[in-house]
Amino acid sequence: MSAPTEPRLPLTGVRVLEFTHMVMGPTCGMVLADLGAEVIKVEPPGGDKTRDLPGLGIGFFRSFNRNKKSVVIDIATEEGRATAAELAGTCDVVLENFRPGLMASFGLDYATLSARFPRLIYVTHKGFMPGPYENRLALDEVVQMMGGLSYMTGPVGRPLRAGTSVNDIMGGMFGAIGVLAALRERDFTGRGQEIQSALFENCVFLAAQHMQQYAMTGEAPPPMPSRVSAWSVYDVFTLAGGEQLFIGAVSDKQFLTLCRVIEAPELAADPALATNALRVAVRPELLHKLGAILQHHRVQDLAPRLEAAGIPYAPIVRPDQLMDDPHLQASGGLVPMQTDDGGTTDVVLLPLRMDGRRPGVRRPLPRVGEHTEEILAGLARHVPA
Numbered sequence: 459m460s461a462p463t464e465p466r467l468p469l470t471g472v473r474v475l476e477f478t479h480m481v482m483g484p485t486c487g488m489v490l491a492d493l494g495a496e497v498i499k500v501e502p503p504g505g506d507k508t509r510d511l512p513g514l515g516i517g518f519f520r521s522f523n524r525n526k527k528s529v530v531i532d533i534a535t536e537e538g539r540a541t542a543a544e545l546a547g548t549c550d551v552v553l554e555n556f557r558p559g560l561m562a563s564f565g566l567d568y569a570t571l572s573a574r575f576p577r578l579i580y581v582t583h584k585g586f587m588p589g590p591y592e593n594r595l596a597l598d599e600v601v602q603m604m605g606g607l608s609y610m611t612g613p614v615g616r617p618l619r620a621g622t623s624v625n626d627i628m629g630g631m632f633g634a635i636g637v638l639a640a641l642r643e644r645d646f647t648g649r650g651q652e653i654q655s656a657l658f659e660n661c662v663f664l665a666a667q668h669m670q671q672y673a674m675t676g677e678a679p680p681p682m683p684s685r686v687s688a689w690s691v692y693d694v695f696t697l698a699g700g701e702q703l704f705i706g707a708v709s710d711k712q713f714l715t716l717c718r719v720i721e722a723p724e725l726a727a728d729p730a731l732a733t734n735a736l737r738v739a740v741r742p743e744l745l746h747k748l749g750a751i752l753q754h755h756r757v758q759d760l761a762p763r764l765e766a767a768g769i770p771y772a773p774i775v776r777p778d779q780l781m782d783d784p785h786l787q788a789s790g791g792l793v794p795m796q797t798d799d800g801g802t803t804d805v806v807l808l809p810l811r812m813d814g815r816r817p818g819v820r821r822p823l824p825r826v827g828e829h830t831e832e833i834l835a836g837l838a839r840h841v842p843a
């Protein structure tokens with residue numbers, strides 16, 4: 459709960475029970491927790507396996523489970539399932555992201571719980587929404603391949619996944635958006651509802667602009683890097699010493715400004731480059747000319763001049779470098795959190811400011827079952843005699 463001196467958070471008083479692992483379900487719970495909900499994560503005896511993932515998964519638990527409480531309930535037993543169902547009855551929202559059918563086999567699905575607790579809002583996070591693929595298991599990578607994204611990320615012949623689990627994270631966000639809408643709706647109807655969020659549908663939503671491009675032109679959009687950008691200058695250039703810089707000059711004014719900054723008056727004066735449409739038509743030649751000029755500029759000199767002139771630009775930054783990013787440090791987006799082993803780590807907050815404040819970290823990352831006693835003792839008060 460918030461310390462008494464902190465302002466009230468928007469979801470204070472909303473109680474959430476989550477049966478989740480990996481990324482998608484936990485993200486949904488964390489968004490709600492950060493916004494003030496009391497989020498109770500149900501873990502199996504021994505804890506969520508996500509706590510011990512190696513490699514790329516090592517940061518999952520810490521990244522997506524802050525501000526939650528942890529209870530251990532073994533839902534593989536009848537007694538555990540009965541306790542979990544009673545606990546659900548004390549909550550406004552239940553979240554889950556296990557394989558299709560698992561929660562129904564435990565009698566912890568929406569149909570079963572809503573018959574007892576009609577005000578319950580219940581979010582399922584799956585690979586696919588109802589339809590021909592609904593029983594398939596899915597990982598983020600699976601739907602990036604099936605959902606048009608890996609093809610577009612290219613290059614030709616070598617589909618690549620995006621650098622993070624975009625569909626998992628977006629799936630959790632859309633789950634949370636569904637919860638907010640359903641809470642509002644419940645104020646009027648008195649009833650909860652089932653929210654279904656799915657990886658594949660998320661990915662297709664991300665690919666929608668490319669599908670629309672096809673619908674309007676009749677041509678299949680080619681993958682990066684050969685795809686024709688909407689803008690003529692929108693690329694990564696190699697500067698002096700091999701350093702790379704992204705430069706995007708999307709308006710005619712920005713193109714002329716860029717020509718001035720890099721001292722290329724002949725490009726600014728060329729009538730064949732006078733509009734974005736003309737420049738896009740000769741993009742490869744234009745990029746070649748710009749590249750030949752830019753290779754003589756140094757990033758450290760050019761970047762401040764681009765900034766002063768109002769040209770969007772970006773160095774290519776690695777995640778480890780972000781830990782020291784001065785903007786991130788100063789804007790309060792990276793804050794310390796006490797970890798479940800008693801240490802401290804810096805975590806990234808929700809990309810959201812509300813009334814000038816970033817929803818922050820209010821409690822240490824929970825140890826496995828840290829709140830079992832507290833929560834189940836509270837449950838006894840709720841269970842009718």
Ligand SMILES: CC(C)(COP(=O)(O)OP(=O)(O)OC[C@H]1O[C@@H](n2cnc3c(N)ncnc32)[C@H](O)[C@@H]1OP(=O)(O)O)[C@@H](O)C(=O)NCCC(=O)NCCSC(=O)C(=O)O
Pocket residue numbers: 477480481482483500501502503531532533534555556557558560583584585594595596597598599623626657
């Ligand atoms: C991701 C999965 C394919 C992972 O499969 P699995 O690891 O085999 O998990 P499953 O969901 O099949 O099963 C979970 C098991 O945990 C057990 N379980 C879970 N909670 C409990 C508790 N509290 N008590 C006892 N047992 C428990 C449950 O009974 C199951 O046991 P058994 O029955 O004995 O097995 C699937 O969970 C899934 O389809 N989820 C929905 C889509 C999703 O979230 N995908 C994103 C994944 S992450 C990702 O994409 C990425 O990182 O990239």
